[in-house]
Every structure is written in structure tokens, then in C-alpha cells.
Amino acid sequence: MGESLQTVLRMRGVERTYHDGNQDVRVLDDVDVEVNSGERLAITGESGSGKSTLLHLAAGMDLPDAGVVELLGQEVNRLAEPERTRFRARNIGLVFQDYNLVESLTAAENIELVGWLTGTRTSAAAIERLAGELGIAELLGRRPDQLSGGQQQRVAIARALIHQPSLVLADEPTGSLDQASAEQVMQVLAESVRARDCALVLVTHSETAAARCDRRVSLVAGKLEAA
Ligand SMILES: Nc1ncnc2c1ncn2[C@@H]1O[C@H](COP(=O)(O)OP(=O)(O)O)[C@@H](O)[C@H]1O
Numbered sequence: 001m002g003e004s005l006q007t008v009l010r011m012r013g014v015e016r017t018y019h020d021g022n023q024d025v026r027v028l029d030d031v032d033v034e035v036n037s038g039e040r041l042a043i044t045g046e047s048g049s050g051k052s053t054l055l056h057l058a059a060g061m062d063l064p065d066a067g068v069v070e071l072l073g074q075e076v077n078r079l080a081e082p083e084r085t086r087f088r089a090r091n092i093g094l095v096f097q098d099y100n101l102v103e104s105l106t107a108a109e110n111i112e113l114v115g116w117l118t119g120t121r122t123s124a125a126a127i128e129r130l131a132g133e134l135g136i137a138e139l140l141g142r143r144p145d146q147l148s149g150g151q152q153q154r155v156a157i158a159r160a161l162i163h164q165p166s167l168v169l170a171d172e173p174t175g176s177l178d179q180a181s182a183e184q185v186m187q188v189l190a191e192s193v194r195a196r197d198c199a200l201v202l203v204t205h206s207e208t209a210a211a212r213c214d215r216r217v218s219l220v221a222g223k224l225e226a227a
């Protein structure tokens with residue numbers, strides 16, 4: 001046996017039911033998953049199958065009705081607010097389909113924002129180094145409306161990575177991009193997490209994006225199965 005890998009995310013027997021009017025909809029039904037440091041896991045599944053719900057639980061933005069979610073060995077539902085939010089901000093990076101950049105701020109300021117939220121100072125040099133790695137060094141002074149979709153998503157990836165999280169959760173990050181930009185963004189995302197030994201959970205509909213991950217599962221009828 002080699003060195004033991006750190007488990008970054010562990011979900012055991014996770015259930016999540018939404019109450020919709022007078023009916024219950026069990027979106028997640030006994031989900032088990034483990035993601036180790038540096039591992040990239042792709043999750044596919046039909047629209048409405050519960051992929052975003054699963055990511056919200058993994059981020060501690062939502063709590064399971066049953067089962068356990070552990071981040072870095074910490075049981076998320078044992079943390080009360082605002083500790084849970086702080087724990088998430090420190091340890092997780094989030095990437096969304098629609099980038100979620102602040103329109104009134106420059107790319108550099110959007111990246112810096114995480115530092116303000118987590119109380120860690122981000123040096124200009126660190127931002128420039130990361131921007132260079134992601135191919136957006138020339139764009140740091142621009143606001144989101146002066147950037148293409150692919151460029152905005154690279155800024156969002158920089159924002160997700162600047163505080164050196166242990167886990168990046170990405171929810172259909174290439175879903176709004178044309179194929180060429182999607183492939184560039186996915187390459188940058190896959191390589192940048194790899195270079196940091198940061199784990200990635202990627203929700204995607206794209207075969208080529210899923211193929212850049214180390215492992216792949218599919219969410220079917222509330223359960224994860226090998227894909
Ligand atoms: N807050 C909510 N309240 C009620 N139903 C919800 C809520 N969020 C999601 N759902 C329902 O749960 C199911 C799974 O949603 P979601 O996790 O967004 O799926 P996916 O990301 O795979 O498209 C859908 O049927 C959706 O309508």
C-alpha cells in the first residue's frame with residue numbers, strides 16, 4: 001500500500017426530500033460517495049435528477065434529511081451558522097454555470113472578493129500568478145461585461161482557487177459556453193485543480209468534460225451508480 005489519501009468529501013446514506021405542496025419528492029435516496037484529495041469526479045444525470053441538490057449538500061449549503069456529509073472529516077450538520085458558512089468559504093471553491101461574477105467589479109476585484117469574505121488577504125502578486133496560469137492575465141482590469149463567457153468562467157475559476165481550497169464544486173461550468181470555449185475552460189479547470197492536489201466534483205452533461213475527470217458516476221433515481 002502507498003501513502004494514505006485524505007478523504008475530502010464523504011457522503012453516507014444521504015437522503016434529501018423536498019415537500020412540494022402536499023407531496024414529498026425524494027430527490028436523493030441513499031447516496032454514498034467519497035472523494036479523495038486531488039481526485040476529479042464527474043457526476044452526470046438527467047435534468048432534475050438531483051445533481052445540484054447533491055452539490056448543495058456537499059457544500060453544506062443545505063442539510064440532508066438523513067445520512068452524513070463530511071468535509072475534511074468534519075460533519076457538516078454539526079456546524080451551526082455562521083461557522084458552517086466560514087468553514088465552506090475557507091475550504092471550498094464554487095463554480096456555477098452562469099459564472100456569478102459581480103458586474104460592477106473588475107476581474108481582479110472579483111477574484112479578491114473571496115479574501116474579503118474569508119478574512120484572508122490576497123496579494124496582487126498571487127492574483128497575477130493565478131491569472132497567468134489560467135490565461136487571463138491581460139484581462140484583470142476588465143469588468144464581466146467586457147469579457148466573453150469563456151473568459152468570465154476562467155475568472156470564476158480563479159476566484160474559486162485563490163484561497164487554495166481542498167475541494168472545488170462545479171455545477172455545469174461549461175453549460176453556457178460554445179464547444180471551443182467549453183473545452184478550453186474544462187482543460188484549465190481540470191489542470192489547475194490537479195496542479196494543486198485539490199479535489200473536484202464536476203456536474204456536467206458534457207461527455208468531453210466528464211472524460212477529463214479521473215472517475216465518473218451517474219445519478220439515477222436518487223442513487224449514484226458507476227457510469
Ligand atoms: N428547493 C426546492 N424545493 C422543491 N423542489 C426542489 C427544490 N430544489 C430542487 N427541487 C426539485 O428537485 C429535483 C432535483 O433538482 P436539482 O437538484 O436542481 O436537479 P438537477 O441539478 O439534476 O437538474 C427537481 O425535480 C427539482 O424540481
Ligand SMILES: [Mg+2]
Pocket residue numbers: 051052053171
Ligand atoms: Mg442542476
